[in-house]
Amino acid sequence: MKKTIFTRTLAVLSAVSVLASSAGCTAKSQTGEADASKATAAEIIGVSEGDSGFKVELEQTDDEREQLIAAHTTQDGRTFVNVAVEADPGTLSPFGSGVGKVQHVIRNALFETAMVYVLADAKLEPYLASGYEQVDDVTYDVFFKDYIYDTEGNHLTAEDVVFSWLCGRDDWNSGNMSFIEKAEAIDTYTVRITMKSARVGTFEKVLYEGWIFTKAAYAASPDTFITTPVGTSQYRLVKWETGSGITLEKTNDYWEKDHDKFSLIQEANVDVINYKIITEEAQRVIAMQTGEVDMIHKVDFTNLEAFNNDNYTVFSTLNNQIMQLMFNCSAYSPCGDVRVRQAICYAIDAAGILDVVCSGQGEVAWATATEGSMDAYETWKDRDFYGQDVEKARALLAEAGYGAGNPVKVKLMYETTDKNAPTAEILQAYLMDVGIEVEMFPCEGATYSTYKYGSTEFDMHMGSVGGLEPYCITAWWDYKGSGIDDKGNVIALDDAEMTRMIEECYDSVTHDEEHMTATFHYITDNAYVYPLYRYMLYTITSNIYSNMNLRCGGREIAPQYCRYIWNE
Amino acid sequence: MGKYIIRRLLWMIPVILGVAVFIFTIMYWVPGDPAQLILGAEGTPETIAELREKMGLNEPYGVQLVRYLKQVFIEFNFGESYFTRRSVGGELIARIPRTVALGISSMLLTILVGTPLGIMAAVYQNRIPDRICMIIALIGVSMPAFWMALMLVIVFSVRLGILPAQGIDGVSSYILPILSLSFAGWGSQARMSRSAMLEVIRSDYVTTASAKGLTQREVIFKHALPNAMIPIITSAGGQLAHVFGGSAVIENVFSIPGVGNYMIQAINTRDYPIVEGSVIFLAIVFAICMLLVDIGYAFADPRIKAQYVGRNSKRKVAAND
Numbered sequence: 047m048k049k050t051i052f053t054r055t056l057a058v059l060s061a062v063s064v065l066a067s068s069a070g071c072t073a074k075s076q077t078g079e080a081d082a083s084k085a086t087a088a089e090i091i092g093v094s095e096g097d098s099g100f101k102v103e104l105e106q107t108d109d110e111r112e113q114l115i116a117a118h119t120t121q122d123g124r125t126f127v128n129v130a131v132e133a134d135p136g137t138l139s140p141f142g143s144g145v146g147k148v149q150h151v152i153r154n155a156l157f158e159t160a161m162v163y164v165l166a167d168a169k170l171e172p173y174l175a176s177g178y179e180q181v182d183d184v185t186y187d188v189f190f191k192d193y194i195y196d197t198e199g200n201h202l203t204a205e206d207v208v209f210s211w212l213c214g215r216d217d218w219n220s221g222n223m224s225f226i227e228k229a230e231a232i233d234t235y236t237v238r239i240t241m242k243s244a245r246v247g248t249f250e251k252v253l254y255e256g257w258i259f260t261k262a263a264y265a266a267s268p269d270t271f272i273t274t275p276v277g278t279s280q281y282r283l284v285k286w287e288t289g290s291g292i293t294l295e296k297t298n299d300y301w302e303k304d305h306d307k308f309s310l311i312q313e314a315n316v317d318v319i320n321y322k323i324i325t326e327e328a329q330r331v332i333a334m335q336t337g338e339v340d341m342i343h344k345v346d347f348t349n350l351e352a353f354n355n356d357n358y359t360v361f362s363t364l365n366n367q368i369m370q371l372m373f374n375c376s377a378y379s380p381c382g383d384v385r386v387r388q389a390i391c392y393a394i395d396a397a398g399i400l401d402v403v404c405s406g407q408g409e410v411a412w413a414t415a416t417e418g419s420m421d422a423y424e425t426w427k428d429r430d431f432y433g434q435d436v437e438k439a440r441a442l443l444a445e446a447g448y449g450a451g452n453p454v455k456v457k458l459m460y461e462t463t464d465k466n467a468p469t470a471e472i473l474q475a476y477l478m479d480v481g482i483e484v485e486m487f488p489c490e491g492a493t494y495s496t497y498k499y500g501s502t503e504f505d506m507h508m509g510s511v512g513g514l515e516p517y518c519i520t521a522w523w524d525y526k527g528s529g530i531d532d533k534g535n536v537i538a539l540d541d542a543e544m545t546r547m548i549e550e551c552y553d554s555v556t557h558d559e560e561h562m563t564a565t566f567h568y569i570t571d572n573a574y575v576y577p578l579y580r581y582m583l584y585t586i587t588s589n590i591y592s593n594m595n596l597r598c599g600g601r602e603i604a605p606q607y608c609r610y611i612w613n614e
Numbered sequence: 615m616g617k618y619i620i621r622r623l624l625w626m627i628p629v630i631l632g633v634a635v636f637i638f639t640i641m642y643w644v645p646g647d648p649a650q651l652i653l654g655a656e657g658t659p660e661t662i663a664e665l666r667e668k669m670g671l672n673e674p675y676g677v678q679l680v681r682y683l684k685q686v687f688i689e690f691n692f693g694e695s696y697f698t699r700r701s702v703g704g705e706l707i708a709r710i711p712r713t714v715a716l717g718i719s720s721m722l723l724t725i726l727v728g729t730p731l732g733i734m735a736a737v738y739q740n741r742i743p744d745r746i747c748m749i750i751a752l753i754g755v756s757m758p759a760f761w762m763a764l765m766l767v768i769v770f771s772v773r774l775g776i777l778p779a780q781g782i783d784g785v786s787s788y789i790l791p792i793l794s795l796s797f798a799g800w801g802s803q804a805r806m807s808r809s810a811m812l813e814v815i816r817s818d819y820v821t822t823a824s825a826k827g828l829t830q831r832e833v834i835f836k837h838a839l840p841n842a843m844i845p846i847i848t849s850a851g852g853q854l855a856h857v858f859g860g861s862a863v864i865e866n867v868f869s870i871p872g873v874g875n876y877m878i879q880a881i882n883t884r885d886y887p888i889v890e891g892s893v894i895f896l897a898i899v900f901a902i903c904m905l906l907v908d909i910g911y912a913f914a915d916p917r918i919k920a921q922y923v924g925r926n927s928k929r930k931v932a933a934n935d
Contacts, residue, residue: 133879134871136698218668221653224661272699288708289871290782324780324869328764332772332779492646492884499650 102359102592104611114590115612118340124295125612126318127590129605130330130339134289134323138275140210140257141217147602152321154311154597155294155606157257157277160188160207162311163250169420170250171309174202174258174278183244183554184227188253190235195301197282200260204231209261211239211252222251246421246557247517280314281606292321294606310595313607334358334586341591343603345584346464347407353586361585361594366601367510368411369469371576372498376538379505380454385446387573390456390506391432392439393480394473400579403468411577413566414511419518421551421562431570439480450481459487459504461494465581466508473508501538508578519551522565525574537574544568615912622908626901633897634686634890638679641886647671648696648884669696682890692891697883702891706873710895712782713872716864717857717899719792724799724857725850731800732807732846736815737834747804754801759860763794763867780869791868795860799853806849810842817841843914851907858896 106114119125135149140157160175178188194202208231214223225248228240241249263276275283280300285293296317302308322339324330331349333339353360373381373390380386396410412427448454458473460466467488474484487504489497497503512521524536526548547565550556569575583601587594593609596602649665650657657665666672670681685691692702728751735747767790771779778787814820815838823837824830862874869875873892880888912918 136695137700139699218652218665270699287782287871288705289869289875322781323871325875326780326867326869329767329780329867329869332767335772336775336779338779491882492651495651496645496647 102587102594104359104589104592105356106589106611110589111611114588118590118610118612120318124317125610126320127316127341127605127610128320128322128339129341129603130324130333130343131321131603132323132325132327132330132344135292137272138283138286139271140259140275140277141214141221141223148321148323151602151604152292152294153257153275154602154604155281155319156275156279156283157259158279159254159256159258160190161250161253162309163254164310170253173309173311174207175253178253181238184241186239186241186249187232188237188239190237192235193301194278195299196260196263196276196278197297197299198260198263198266198276199299200262200276202258202260202278203234204237206260207231207237207258209264210258211237211256213264214256222248222255225249226252244554245552246554247520280312281319289323291323294319294321311597311604311607313609315607315609315613316605319605334588337588340588341585341603341605343583343585343596344601345586347405347582347584350584350586357589359587359589359591359594361587361596362407362582363585363596364409365510365580365583366512368414368512368580369465369508369578370411370414370511371473371506371508371578372537373574373576374501374505374507374538375572375574376501376540378501379538380448380456381505383446384572385442386448386454387576388432389439389442389446389454389480390477390482391573391576392435392442393476393482394432394576394578395434395476396578398434398476399469399472400581402472403465404579404581408579408581410579414518414521414569414575414577421517421519421557423559423563426563426566429567429570432573432576436480443481448481454482455485456482456505457485457487457503459489459494459497459507461491461509462488469578470508498536507536517557519548519557519562519565522548522551522569525569539574541572544572544574618912619905619909622905626898626905629901630894630897631683631687634683634894635679637890637893638682639675641884641889642675642678644884646884648886651884652696686891686894692894693887695880695888696885702887705876705888706891706895709871709873709876712870713858713861713865713874714899716788716791716795716861716870716872717854719788720795720799720857720861721850721853723792723796724803724853727796728800728803729807729846731804732809733811733834733839735804735808736811737830739812744808747808751801751804754797754799754804756801757797759794759798760863760867762797763790763864766790766794780867782870787868787870791864791870794867795857795864798860799856802856803846803849803853807842807846810845811838814838814842840914844911847907847910847914851904854900854903858899 115125118127131148131151133148135152137149138152138156140153158174160173161170161178162173163170174194175188175190178186180186188207190202190204190207196202200206208229211223211226211229214221215226217223225242225245226239227242230238232238239249239252241252257277259271259275259277264271267274267276273286278301280296281294282297283292284295285291296314300312300314302312322333324333324339327346327349330339330342331345331352334342335352350360371390371394373379373387375387376382381390400406400408400410412431413422443449443454456477458470460470470486470488474486477484494507494509498507498509511524512518525539526535526545547561547568551561551565585594585596585603590610590612591608592611592614595604595608597604647662647666649662649669649671653661653665663672670678673681682693685693690703692706694701695705731747731750735744735751738744767779770777770790777789778784779790781787820833820838823833828836858874861872862878864870865872865875866878873895877889877892879885880892
């Protein structure tokens with residue numbers, strides 16, 4: 047009897063401990079709303095779009111300042127900063143994609159491009175090139191500075207630029223460089239580049255995403271720069287322990303000697319940057335709390351409470367990417383009917399989703415475009431854009447032949463992320479309210495990326511789009527095509543008029559406000575997509591930062607040109 | 615015994631071959647196009663098709679399989695990562711020591727803690743030490759390894775500040791990962807050890823040994839434990855699967871750049887050469903560990919050893935005749 051009672055008690059205690067541990071795992075998300083608002087009030091500064099700086103007013107005594115500087119100075123007097131990144135880049139080659147965005151972050155510190163795209167100003171600025179001139183619809187002359195050297199002392203000429211760009215084009219992961227038809231050096235420091243078409247944005251991408259290096263350094267590399275990159279920037283790679291950390295050191299031999307000519311991204315305000323690879327977000331937060339790192343990026347708002355004190359600064363930036371709902375517009379899906387699509391749009395309250403998923407930390411999206419796009423227009427905001435209207439949604443469904451006895455059944459596909467999953471659940475609830483039954487189809491990233499081009503896998507799918515492009519037409523490219531058979535179309539759309547309009551917008555001659563506005567209205571009127579929201583990205587720093595700069599709409603860190611207390 | 619080991623080693627070849635075919639087939643059929651993932655949003659149907667052609671992904675299954683098997687088993691080349699172009703073999707060689715160190719250390723700790731817990735529980739059956747050991751065992755099997763990992767980090771790194779939270783800077787960096795990974799194994803190892811010991815303790819020869827006036831220590835360690843070792847060794851072998859399988863999660867939590875971490879990233883990006891290479895490596899490790907377990911049987915159980923010695927002796931006699 048005693049044994050039975052004891053055994054049962056033990057079993058109950060074990061069950062309670064398992065439940066308690068599960069509750070502990072979820073408690074943070076339940077209190078997330080309170081945490082975010084507390085942190086928001088106390089520490090968050092700066093809401094910005096793009097590559098602009100946030101000045102931090104640090105309240106430090108001289109002693110505190112000296113201690114911090116001493117703690118970030120090596121024995122030989124060089125300043126250093128430790129930054130957490132979420133993955134090993136895999137490769138530092140200037141071509142193609144490594145793993146995630148980390149490769150891009152570190153490449154930015156090692157290599158330079160002809161020009162730089164400043165999102166905040168929506169324009170290109172000179173970098174290695176002093177400017178360019180358009181020769182005809184597809185041909186441009188790009189003028190390079192004549193005193194550029196890489197970190198190995200090799201002098202950069204037009205031949206090196208041609209070599210760099212054509213290497214990028216011919217790489218099997220050529221990306222944006224694939225638009226180059228031809229490139230040649232017409233004099234020592236001038237490159238004539240011919241694009242394959244007059245497609246808007248493609249030449250600009252070569253200018254600001256085509257990394258440049260010398261032929262001599264590339265030939266000397268034993269592995270085509272994969273682990274031995276040599277660029278023209280102020281930094282060089284000194285150590286890379288795969289999966290653990292990467293160290294860059296500032297050279298003292300940068301080609302641009304006149305500091306007055308520096309653009310923001312040429313600044314090098316710290317001597318040594320240690321990128322610590324910490325894959326788990328919780329561990330990055332802990333590393334920040336223990337002082338192991340000085341900056342963490344893309345922190346979820348539920349983790350902000352721990353930094354609500356004077357030892358940290360929290361920066362918030364509106365993510366340039368938009369969470370968007372995309373419909374299967376083919377005849378195979380109920381969403382092929384425009385009335386059904388419009389009904390779904392009217393059933394949704396995007397502000398409500400933002401409130402629940404992100405505790406209101408973000409902004410409702412108004413188009414597949416952002417203020418940072420060079421071809422998005424303020425007047426677009428004026429139109430009525432499917433505000434929640436449940437009665438209208440039901441009326442449209444009735445008009446389409448659906449009702450209580452014949453409900454619409456749709457399949458919602460999405461990649462399982464911490465934002466997508468709750469967003470999908472709320473969408474399901476909104477749609478149930480108007481009589482639409484939603485079957486959820488969560489899948490992992492690679493599967494989602496493949497299936498979104500297959501019309502039989504979904505009736506609607508949800509994901510983040512756009513963000514880093516200077517032109518929103520680049521995101522609209524995914525809506526053109528012949529529909530089911532055309533794998534370049536994420537909405538299974540077979541609309542010749544849509545294709546014609548997009549192609550006109552893509553032509554640099556007709557890429558103007560009239561055509562862009564007409565296309566925007568066409569996409570919106572037909573409800574091919576429904577933009578939901580943009581959420582906040584948080585960056586947390588220790589008190590060594592006196593000015594924070596981020597790249598690519600706040601999505602990338604750039605510790606090299608932040609300012610530190612030792613720069614003041 | 616030597617022939618037995620050689621025979622087992624030879625049997626490993628078709629096993630590893632089978633694993634290679636199996637993992638290749640799975641990756642062939644799993645949804646997700648590496649060419650599309652590499653090119654991302656910039657990929658058009660034409661560029662994706664062209665890249666698939668370059669990568670050899672358009673060839674029939676049989677052709678791709680034969681090419682892969684030839685590359686791995688004849689050329690001893692695991693290929694290059696689709697994304698980073700780095701040699702998979704080179705990366706595995708760099709990462710293997712960390713995974714093996716983590717795995718072997720965890721397994722040893724599991725055996726060194728779990729087995730004595732189980733023995734103590736069996737010896738003091740139904741008394742307080744038994745209860746305490748079984749509570750520890752129950753907690754061990756109930757708590758997920760990743761949760762235990764984060765709890766240990768909060769206590770030892772954040773609150774006490776005595777151990778690093780992640781990374782591989784020195785021996786101290788491995789303490790928390792090893793504890794997290796082995797903790798779950800304590801429970802199952804303790805329970806198996808207890809069960810095996812209880813079965814043996816009730817045997818007549820153990821009763822006789824006690825009756826003869828031997829000390830408890832002598833009874834347990836000279837008579838009971840050797841006979842209970844077979845299931846304990848079997849359980850330890852089973853822990854290997856748990857340890858190496860769980861190491862992927864623990865490596866991710868503690869940012870240890872091991873094989874598990876490498877493989878998880880590659881699965882998400884459909885980097886086939888890395889996934890296939892990692893699985894084949896893990897299969898080789900398992901096969902070797904199972905061989906060591908079988909050899910352990912021979913040393914633990916004289917009857918098994920006698921079988922092989924007996925066979926050899928009979929053959930020698932027959933040959934002399």
